[in-house]
C-alpha cells in the first residue's frame with residue numbers, strides 16, 4: 001500500500017476515534033461491531049434519554065444533529081403531553097396529603113421551563129444548539145413575555161384551591177424581580193406564598209447549592225416542604241426538596 005493510502009487510513013482511524021470520543025462525552029454513541037469493524041451510530045434518542053435522567057452532566061449545547069429532534073419534540077405536542085404527565089403525577093401524590101391549613105404546607109416550583117416557558121427564545125437560538133449567552137438571555141427575560149406552561153398553571157391553581165402554599169424559587173436575580181413578577185401575573189399566576197430570587201450574595205453560587213440553601217432557610221422558618229417541581233436536576237437534588245420531586249422535560253439546556 002502506498003504512503004498516500006496509508007495516510008488516508010491513518011486519518012480515517014484518527015477521525016473515527018475523535019468522533020467516538022466526542023460522542024461518548026455526550027452519551028450519543030451506539031457502538032456496533034460489524035465484521036470486526038466498529039461503526040458509530042448517532043442517536044438523538046440516546047442523547048434525550050441520558051440528558052433527562054441526569055447521566056450526562058455539564059453538557060453545554062444540544063448536539064447539532066439533534067436540533068431537528070428537539071424542535072419537533074418541543075413544537076409538536078410531545079413536550080406538552082410529557083409535561084402534563086409530570087404535573088398529573090405530582091397532583092396525584094399531593095392528593096393523598098391534607099395540608100394542615102396553617103399556610104406552612106408548601107410545594108416549590110421553579111420558574112424557567114417550569115412556571116414559564118422560554119421556548120420563543122430557544123426557537124430563535126436553535127433549541128440549545130447555540131451556546132448559552134447570559135447577556136442575550138437576560139434581554140429576553142427583560143421583555144417579560146415568557147408564555148405560561150399551561151399544565152403547570154393548572155396544577156398551581158388546583159393546589160391553591162386545596163390550601164397549599166406555592167413557593168416560586170428561581171435562579172433569576174433580585175434585579176429581575178419586577179419583570180419576573182409582571183411576567184408571572186400576566187401568565188396567570190398570583191398569590192404565591194413567596195417569590196425567591198438570587199440576592200447579590202448568591203450570585204455565582206451554583207444553582208443546586210443556592211436552592212438547597214434557600215430550602216433549608218424555608219424549613220428553619222417552619223415551612224413543611226412536600227414536593228418540588230423543576231426542569232433541572234439542580235432544582236430537585238439535595239436536602240429539603242420534599243418527600244417527592246418531579247422533573248419536567250428540558251432537552252434544550254442544562255444548569256448545574
Ligand SMILES: [Mg+2]
Nearest residue numbers: 110112113231
Ligand atoms: Mg428551570
